[in-house]
Structures are given as C-alpha cells and as structure tokens.
Amino acid sequence: MSKKAFILVDYTIDFVAADGKLTVGEPGQKLEKSIVSKIRETITKEGLVLVVNDLHNEHDNRHPEHSLFPPHNIEGTEGRKLFGEVDEVLNQMEEENPGKVIRLDKRRYSAFCGTPLELILRQENIHEIELAGVCTDICVFHTAVDAYNKGFQVVIDESAVASFNQKAHEVALDHFKSVMGFDVKRRG
C-alpha cells in the first residue's frame, strides 16, 4: 500500500479558540477529536503528517489579506500555536516519530503556495492526501484547488473541516465532490 499524507491547515488558536483573532468558533472547536484521531491513525499507518499554518507579520500592509481580515497568526504570538489537544498530541507524536511530522509556514491561502509541500509529497512518493482544518471555503479550498491541479488524489472528511460561514462550507464541500471528484465523507 502506498503511503498517505494528512495535511492540517490553519488549525491554530487564532482560527479556532473562542478568543482567537479570526476565529471560526464552535464549528472549528468541534473538529478537535476527529483531527487528533486522524493524526494518530496516519502515524500508525506509517503516513506523513504535514502541518501548514499561516504566518503573518504585524506591519505588512502590502499583504493582500491586510484590508480583508483583522490581523491573525502573527509571527511569535500564542495565536499561531495549534489549538487544544491537537497541539499536545502532535508535539508528542513528533518527539516519538522523528521525520513523520513536518511543519511548514505559508504566506497565502494555499498550503502549496511558496512552500516545499509539493516537493515533500513527490519525494515521499505520496499520491493520496487528506485535507483538514479551517476554513473549508478559504485556505482548505485554495489548497484543494492546487492539489487538484497537481494531480493528487484528495480525501476530505466533513468531521475535520469547518468555516465561519456554513453556506460557504456547504458550497465548498459540494465543489470538492462534484467538480473536482474528491472523496468527500459527509456526516451521518
């Protein structure tokens, strides 16, 4: 069986915690258990866990997100840490399984933009990836489009993605399935 990757996008305190700077809130917090179990499962099956988080600087007015969103995931702040149990479990997994957890910083919505993500996946001969995190219709969506264009097989489980906007979340899930042909796992 070929190796798989679990890619977690922006599951940080700023995007998920009740007092996060740009928080998805409860729908995001509800993903915690599912994400923890997916991280454990990936490591057990000898897969790769890739954690890709937004990185912003406080005074970067030229960034395209500057006029669209309040400041978030600022370099060196607590808000960039992973949310809740995901942070603890991942730190532990990383310590026990050297090389199986890779952390990358991204500067745009897509986890592929300006990062070595594609290079790492090709090098490890990984063709199938699962995308998780927030928001379904923004960073997960832009990452999904890039993954589609690069020819990866993609799985998205509704229990591991969320958004500020339930309607946009639904539209994105439908797009993943009907337009990109991804394996979308729905609840219930």
Ligand code: ZN
């Ligand atoms: Zn951002």
